[in-house]
Amino acid sequence: MEYRDLGTTGIQVSEVGFGAWAIGGDAWGEVDDRNSVAAIRQALELGVTFIDTADVYGDGRSEQLVAEAIHGRRQEVVLSTKGGLMGHHRDPARDPVYHRPEKVLDALDASLRRLRTDHLDVYWCHIWWDKPEETEAFLVAFDRMKRDGKVRAVGVSTDDIAHLKHYGREGGIDAVQVDYSILNRAPEVDVLPYAGSHGLGVVVRGPLGKGLLTGKFSAQSTFTAGDIRASWPDDPAFRYNLEKVDALRALAEGDGTLGQLAVRFVLANPAVSVAIPGAKTPAQAVENALASRRPLLSDKVRSRIDAVAPSPAAGSEVH
Numbered sequence: 001m002e003y004r005d006l007g008t009t010g011i012q013v014s015e016v017g018f019g020a021w022a023i024g025g026d027a028w029g030e031v032d033d034r035n036s037v038a039a040i041r042q043a044l045e046l047g048v049t050f051i052d053t054a055d056v057y058g059d060g061r062s063e064q065l066v067a068e069a070i071h072g073r074r075q076e077v078v079l080s081t082k083g084g085l086m087g088h089h090r091d092p093a094r095d096p097v098y099h100r101p102e103k104v105l106d107a108l109d110a111s112l113r114r115l116r117t118d119h120l121d122v123y124w125c126h127i128w129w130d131k132p133e134e135t136e137a138f139l140v141a142f143d144r145m146k147r148d149g150k151v152r153a154v155g156v157s158t159d160d161i162a163h164l165k166h167y168g169r170e171g172g173i174d175a176v177q178v179d180y181s182i183l184n185r186a187p188e189v190d191v192l193p194y195a196g197s198h199g200l201g202v203v204v205r206g207p208l209g210k211g212l213l214t215g216k217f218s219a220q221s222t223f224t225a226g227d228i229r230a231s232w233p234d235d236p237a238f239r240y241n242l243e244k245v246d247a248l249r250a251l252a253e254g255d256g257t258l259g260q261l262a263v264r265f266v267l268a269n270p271a272v273s274v275a276i277p278g279a280k281t282p283a284q285a286v287e288n289a290l291a292s293r294r295p296l297l298s299d300k301v302r303s304r305i306d307a308v309a310p311s312p313a314a315g316s317e318v319h
């Protein structure tokens with residue numbers, strides 16, 4: 001496993017981390033708690049140090065499983081969780097839930113209890129909209145939690161450059177978490193250049209394109225009720241992306257799996273600190289972690305990826 005700096009935080013992270021959304025059991029099909037715990041422990045054995053979860057994943061279930069998996073090994077882990085969607089995810093039309101700093105701090109304390117730790121290495125605002133009162137509540141709370149020693153670094157999980165700039169003004173955050181993959185290169189236009197130029201750590205979620213870039217799906221694939229991918233078979237974009245995946249398969253032959261190639265792709269961006277593919281089983285954790293041992297992408301492979309899934313960033317400039 002290779003390790004990188006998380007921006008200018010002074011925190012070092014494994015370049016491949018563990019994304020713990022799926023083990024929450026409420027968005028990615030069925031999971032087995034024993035397998036989930038075993039997957040995290042397997043990742044740790046392979047040198048993974050960065051584990052990312054959120055309070056909303058399974059209404060706390062993911063955080064509790066992470067706590068079980070790292071029991072006795074907390075000092076080996078760069079522990080990251082998010083707050084801001086609990087209360088909104090079932091009723092997005094509600095008035096702001098986190099409009100006061102005290103509510104953000106209460107959410108942090110609840111996560112600390114579930115994770116069975118007295119501090120976090122990274123705490124994120126897990127938000128997807130622009131409500132000024134919530135932005136300010138988080139920024140004030142971020143200052144307090146860092147002052148009190150409950151977190152080492154703070155950030156925002158967003159794909160929106162306007163949100164990122166708003167949170168990042170006057171050095172209000174240390175990192176950004178963004179959806180980025182071969183199939184979604186939009187962050188190359190603005191988020192990644194901005195993060196790089198401002199010294200922000202970058203955590204990449206979705207490097208496997210919600211599983212598409214593992215190559216295991218086809219036009220005949222179906223998903224269980226409650227899986228966030230359940231609508232894919234009826235979506236023309238699904239078939240379009242499958243064509244891209246088919247065109248990329250040959251690039252991984254003799255050099256690991258397609259999923260490992262996908263992880264190496266996002267890690268090749270100089271702004272990126274860590275990629276956090278999800279895993280529900282030890283075998284998936286092994287495959288993800290081994291991406292760190294694969295060689296850098298050759299110019300030939302890069303050119304082929306650009307041909308199949310071109311970047312929208314050509315000629316763009318972000319300040």
